[in-house]
Amino acid sequence: MTEKEWLEYLKKYLWTKPPVVSAFNEDCAVIQAEEGKYLLFTTDALIEGVHFDLSYTDFYTLGIKLAVSNLSDIAAMGGEPRWALLTLGSPKPLEPEWIDPFMEGLVSTLERYSAYLIGGDTVKSPCYMLNLALTGETDSPLLRSKARPGDLIFVSKPLGESSAFLRYIKTYPQTEVPANLKKAHLRPSPEIELGRAIRKIAHACIDISDGLLLDLYRICTASEVSAEIDEDKIPLGYGVTLQDALSGGEDYALLFTIPQENLKDLERKKTKDLYKIGKILKGKGKIILKTQRGETREVPPLGFDHFTFRPQP
Ligand SMILES: Nc1ncnc2c1ncn2[C@@H]1O[C@H](COP(=O)(O)OP(=O)(O)O)[C@@H](O)[C@H]1O
Numbered sequence: 001m002t003e004k005e006w007l008e009y010l011k012k013y014l015w016t017k018p019p020v021v022s023a024f025n026e027d028c029a030v031i032q033a034e035e036g037k038y039l040l041f042t043t044d045a046l047i048e049g050v051h052f053d054l055s056y057t058d059f060y061t062l063g064i065k066l067a068v069s070n071l072s073d074i075a076a077m078g079g080e081p082r083w084a085l086l087t088l089g090s091p092k093p094l095e096p097e098w099i100d101p102f103m104e105g106l107v108s109t110l111e112r113y114s115a116y117l118i119g120g121d122t123v124k125s126p127c128y129m130l131n132l133a134l135t136g137e138t139d140s141p142l143l144r145s146k147a148r149p150g151d152l153i154f155v156s157k158p159l160g161e162s163s164a165f166l167r168y169i170k171t172y173p174q175t176e177v178p179a180n181l182k183k184a185h186l187r188p189s190p191e192i193e194l195g196r197a198i199r200k201i202a203h204a205c206i207d208i209s210d211g212l213l214l215d216l217y218r219i220c221t222a223s224e225v226s227a228e229i230d231e232d233k234i235p236l237g238y239g240v241t242l243q244d245a246l247s248g249g250e251d252y253a254l255l256f257t258i259p260q261e262n263l264k265d266l267e268r269k270k271t272k273d274l275y276k277i278g279k280i281l282k283g284k285g286k287i288i289l290k291t292q293r294g295e296t297r298e299v300p301p302l303g304f305d306h307f308t309f310r311p312q313p
């Protein structure tokens, strides 16, 4: 089963009745709490050999990355992070030399965004396995399924830098990898403030963890629309190829769609530079790429999938 087929299969086992608003195909599960309030609930793991390699990643960095991958899911729903549980799987005894920096990276990152670690579980494991579950709250959850034809598509950061880091590190010592790539891969940050700013003016939102094309495709299928993106407008950092930006993943940028009439509000509320890369079209799940020469072509939504395609350098 591919990851996609697995997620299809899972649907029949998920509880979808009230008070659950969304159990599936969102960055977080959404549960109606009291009137006008929603509980957000998400979990993400980092597995040695799949998400990181200890030859270039230290434990402080892993703490930060575990926090960010979960905080980013709360940001994508327009949420305020709240409470966290940590499951720690380790092949080695818990020694201060690695557990101290790991916990420091994790907890300092969570607390910067007002999220607090309140428990977890600890197990022996054949490799390092780091998992966090995180709750959040919002009065207005931003869903993947509300994009409408005519919406403009924005992303919140240059894309592909994290993935380009992995290409560089195969060939160059870390000291020679461009600083922007190191920062993107080893010191990512979640877009909590941006999620807060757009939660009532954007139509749909997702965080880019598996690549621009695949995550945009998820918005398109959830919303039953298509999209056109402009190759020229995709923000690329130094050292990044178009392929890194389209399909690399681990950007932890927000991709959101917003109607024209809310652009003034966006200008007023935004807290950082944003990049307009295209627009939502009528249709069903087609991603159209407008090339630098002005030609348009449909592109397959390739990105990071745990069980099938991995972008190759
Ligand atoms: N093992 C699982 N059991 C139940 N639900 C799952 C499982 N794996 C993924 N999901 C659900 O499938 C959807 C997509 O997951 P994923 O691609 O990991 O989202 P994200 O990129 O936001 O972390 C989410 O709604 C998630 O909760």
Ligand SMILES: Cc1ncc(C[n+]2csc(CCOP(=O)(O)OP(=O)(O)O)c2C)c(N)n1
Pocket (backbone or CB within 6 Å): 044, 045, 049, 050, 051, 052, 053, 069, 166, 209, 210, 248, 249, 250, 304
């Ligand atoms: C050793 C190593 N190989 C490959 C990658 C690239 N990579 C691993 S997971 C991933 C996608 C994001 O992880 P996932 O578990 O799919 O997060 P989610 O979409 O659930 O947030 C990418 C691009 C990496 N970071 N490290």
Ligand SMILES: [Mg+2]
Pocket (backbone or CB within 6 Å): 043, 044, 045
């Ligand atoms: Mg996930």
